[in-house]
Amino acid sequence: MELRATIELGGGRGHGTTAPQERCYHGHLRYYRACGRGGEAAKGVPQGHQGAHEAGSAPSTLVAMVQADVETQGDFVRTLVAEVRDATFASIEDVVAFVTWLDEELSFLVDEQAVLKHFDWPEKRADTLRDAAARYQGLLQLEKQISSFVDDRALHRDAALGKMYSLFEKTEKSVHKFLQDRDAADTKNNLISRYKEQDIPVGWMSDAGLIVKVKLACVNLAKQYMTRVVSEIDGLRGINKDHTRETALFKRLKEQNSEVLLHQGVRFAFRVHQLLVYLALAVSLAALLVLTGVTLTVASVVLVVLAPLLLLTSPLWAPVTVVAIVSVGALLFGCSLTVFALGAGTWAHRHLTGRHPVGARRVGYARGRGRFAGAGGHATGYHGQVQGYDRMKDAVPGA
Numbered sequence: 001m002e003l004r005a006t007i008e009l010g011g012g013r014g015h016g017t018t019a020p021q022e023r024c025y026h027g028h029l030r031y032y033r034a035c036g037r038g039g040e041a042a043k044g045v046p047q048g049h050q051g052a053h054e055a056g057s058a059p060s061t062l063v064a065m066v067q068a069d070v071e072t073q074g075d076f077v078r079t080l081v082a083e084v085r086d087a088t089f090a091s092i093e094d095v096v097a098f099v100t101w102l103d104e105e106l107s108f109l110v111d112e113q114a115v116l117k118h119f120d121w122p123e124k125r126a127d128t129l130r131d132a133a134a135r136y137q138g139l140l141q142l143e144k145q146i147s148s149f150v151d152d153r154a155l156h157r158d159a160a161l162g163k164m165y166s167l168f169e170k171t172e173k174s175v176h177k178f179l180q181d182r183d184a185a186d187t188k189n190n191l192i193s194r195y196k197e198q199d200i201p202v203g204w205m206s207d208a209g210l211i212v213k214v215k216l217a218c219v220n221l222a223k224q225y226m227t228r229v230v231s232e233i234d235g236l237r238g239i240n241k242d243h244t245r246e247t248a249l250f251k252r253l254k255e256q257n258s259e260v261l262l263h264q265g266v267r268f269a270f271r272v273h274q275l276l277v278y279l280a281l282a283v284s285l286a287a288l289l290v291l292t293g294v295t296l297t298v299a300s301v302v303l304v305v306l307a308p309l310l311l312l313t314s315p316l317w318a319p320v321t322v323v324a325i326v327s328v329g330a331l332l333f334g335c336s337l338t339v340f341a342l343g344a345g346t347w348a349h350r351h352l353t354g355r356h357p358v359g360a361r362r363v364g365y366a367r368g369r370g371r372f373a374g375a376g377g378h379a380t381g382y383h384g385q386v387q388g389y390d391r392m393k394d395a396v397p398g399a
Contacts, residue, residue, distance in 0.1 A: 066114045073109065077119050080105055084122050084129075092136045092204045099133040102126070128198045135178065135191075139210050142174055146217035151224045157232050164225045168218060175214060 084102065089095050109115045116123075149167065151160055182205055184190040195202050204210050 062111070062114075065110045069110050069115045070118045073115070074119075076105075077109075077116065077121075081119060081121060084126050088199065089201055092132065092201050095129055095200055096133045096137060099130050102129075125198045128194055128200065132195055132200050136204060136210070138174070139178065139214060142171055143210065143214045143217050146171060146214070146221055149221060149224065151228055157228070160228055161225065164221055164228075168221055168225075171214060171218060171221075175211065178211070 080102065087098055089098065106112050106116075146167065149164070151164070153160075155163070181189065182191045187193045192202050192205060195205075
């Protein structure tokens with residue numbers, strides 16, 4: 001019975017499906033009833049007893065068929081075991097092709113799990129290969145779905161916008177789930193660690209890999225969303241061109257609809273921007289790493305090639321290097337002095353001409369000191385007057 005891995009993003013084998021043993025049991029039960037095995041023995045037996053007899057006989061039939069597969073397909077299964085263990089892959093596409101072939105071969109077994117447990121089956125590697133193929137195909141299908149999406153103008157506005165929004169939410173959740181599993185702190189749950197352990201290529205999982213294509217496809221989705229929003233707003237403005245006959249309520253409703261559409265468009269564009277916010281950073285870091293690697297490689301090659309020449313000509317290079325260093329130092333020192341002199345002269349000129357040089361904080365120091373001194377003199381005189389008034393009050397009786 002053919003048991004296929006569930007090919008969906010973030011899903012492994014058996015997610016959202018019936019257990020393999022149960023599927024196989026019911027399948028053979030239907031086969032058993034259709035073939036009419038034991039029909040002669042069931043003659044004269046009531047229908048209820050006949051159904052119970054068939055249901056009880058189906059498991060024994062399944063066990064017999066599994067045992068027959070174990071005995072007759074042993075060499076075939078051992079060949080598959082060797083293929084799974086020794087397989088090497090240059091790209092994730094090779095993994096997908098291998099998993100497809102493996103599932104087709106295993107579909108000839110009556111019950112995959114029941115038969116394989118009798119052999120030294122590399123279950124961990126097989127499941128990891130299926131998981132990698134499922135995740136890659138899920139992302140690839142998602143990218144194709146978004147890239148090929150075309151807004152259906154025949155749909156109502158709400159239905160069309162809701163369709164695009166649902167597709168983006170699906171993409172956003174899938175990408176976040178994939179990135180969360182890829183960057184998990186736990187080594188057991190980290191996808192890169194698991195895949196590297198089984199020699200599965202992981203280049204497609206980087207930020208510059210398939211994820212970039214998915215995010216860029218979202219730009220196309222956002223463009224179509226905003227185009228539909230603008231088109232609907234223009235349509236609302238042109239519903240009734242005779243503005244003199246429009247009621248105040250109708251105008252208000254049109255304005256509210258336009259505001260709602262504009263708000264939806266801006267919010268959708270912002271969410272797409274959030275999804276793409278790390279794209280430029282990731283690309284820049286990747287380019288920086290590449291340039292750094294190229295620079296270090298070229299420098300190493302040049303150093304290796306020129307090292308013998310430098311050693312042979314070291315008596316000549318030593319004085320030349322000293323002269324060059326001294327010359328460059330003197331030049332830099334002279335430039336620094338020139339810049340300092342120009343800055344000091346500019347500051348002094350602005351100060352002398354009363355134009356408030358940089359750093360003066362627009363305060364006239366001489367005039368400020370005079371004003372502060374005058375204010376201090378007035379305060380001193382006022383304090384003396386108050387003291388004289390107090391003495392006069394003490395001298396006059398009853399004051």
